[in-house]
Amino acid sequence: MKGKEKEQSLLNWMKSGHPEWFKETYSRQELLEVLLSLQDELIAQLPENTCKVKRITDVVDVFRCNAKRREMLEEKDISDLLEEVSCGLDEMQRLISSTISGLNGEKRVLNELKLIDSMDIEIIPNVSLFIDNYRCEIDYVVITNYGIYCVEVKTPSSDMFIDKRGYLIPTKIDNPKRGRKNNILHQCRVQQHVLKQYLGADKRITALVVCGNWDTDIYQENKSGYIETLGLGSLVERIQEDTEVMDFRYGTTEISTMARMIKNADMEVEFPIDLDIADIVQKYDDLLKMIFYSEDTREVFYIFILTSTFSKNLDTYFSY
Numbered sequence: 419m420k421g422k423e424k425e426q427s428l429l430n431w432m433k434s435g436h437p438e439w440f441k442e443t444y445s446r447q448e449l450l451e452v453l454l455s456l457q458d459e460l461i462a463q464l465p466e467n468t469c470k471v472k473r474i475t476d477v478v479d480v481f482r483c484n485a486k487r488r489e490m491l492e493e494k495d496i497s498d499l500l501e502e503v504s505c506g507l508d509e510m511q512r513l514i515s516s517t518i519s520g521l522n523g524e525k526r527v528l529n530e531l532k533l534i535d536s537m538d539i540e541i542i543p544n545v546s547l548f549i550d551n552y553r554c555e556i557d558y559v560v561i562t563n564y565g566i567y568c569v570e571v572k573t574p575s576s577d578m579f580i581d582k583r584g585y586l587i588p589t590k591i592d593n594p595k596r597g598r599k600n601n602i603l604h605q606c607r608v609q610q611h612v613l614k615q616y617l618g619a620d621k622r623i624t625a626l627v628v629c630g631n632w633d634t635d636i637y638q639e640n641k642s643g644y645i646e647t648l649g650l651g652s653l654v655e656r657i658q659e660d661t662e663v664m665d666f667r668y669g670t671t672e673i674s675t676m677a678r679m680i681k682n683a684d685m686e687v688e689f690p691i692d693l694d695i696a697d698i699v700q701k702y703d704d705l706l707k708m709i710f711y712s713e714d715t716r717e718v719f720y721i722f723i724l725t726s727t728f729s730k731n732l733d734t735y736f737s738y
Contacts, residue, residue, distance in 0.1 A: 428703035443688035475511045478504045506698040523573030523630020537563045540677035546687040564660040568609045573630035582640040
């Protein structure tokens with residue numbers, strides 16, 4: 419920052435320059451773009467980036483090294499704030515990683531679905547439907563001559579299983595109760611129910627839970643009639659199997675009509691950001707001033723705490 423920009427906090431400067439970072443909801447792709455640009459901006463604020471860090475979690479090492487060199491790590495205010503910033507940046511990195519993983523998993527599934535070429539087919543991505551008190555998001559609705567499928571994509575970094583109550587849980591977790599956050603069975607039931615409201619109660623909707631990673635698996639503890647779990651390699655084969663066991667149900671016109679009904683009812687999928695960006699930026703700004711701009715004397719820091727503003731006689735310490 420230069421000139422008058424020094425008189426603003428980093429948070430106010432970012433809010434004025436990047437209001438898109440402080441929205442409440444985003445599409446999945448928007449969320450990723452916001453997080454990656456925020457990461458770049460925070461890294462750009464580092465006065466000393468001799469290590470050329472590129473990931474936001476590595477920034478904490480730069481803070482810690484400078485604090486250690488200046489013998490500041492023993493100060494409780496600094497060590498506490500360093501820990502808070504570390505937690506915030508770790509949370510941000512997890513959200514970036516999970517968003518990238520989810521998008522990549524959905525792309526892999528779409529590439530597999532495009533290999534189905536032996537029948538008429540409509541592939542509708544990112545469907546969001548609302549009816550009565552139910553709202554559901556479906557990664558893909560697939561309509562073929564022989565069936566209708568709602569495809570839910572999960573892209574775990576390790577193997578997972580669906581327990582007898584329907585919760586999706588990592589196999590490596592010590593206490594399965596801790597993993598019971600996402601009831602995939604209930605999610606698929608809602609998807610089937612809502613789709614039938616739009617397409618007709620007589621329609622048979624098959625729910626497929628597909629693992630978006632080639633190297634991991636999702637399996638069921640107890641088989642359920644509501645859902646089937648598949649790996650990427652079996653998705654095309656599973657849908658094409660119905661050409662052998664199911665009657666020809668839907669012609670080209672009916673497939674197009676059903677696809678149009680879903681697209682017309684579809685709402686844009688928006689995700690709430692599970693991250694307090696303002697809090698992270700503010701604490702990041704405070705930590706910058708505490709470690710990089712306090713130098714050898716602590717007077718500068720205490721003056722800053724008292725005034726909470728950039729003073730002309732502190733320009734040498736508070737310059738971005």
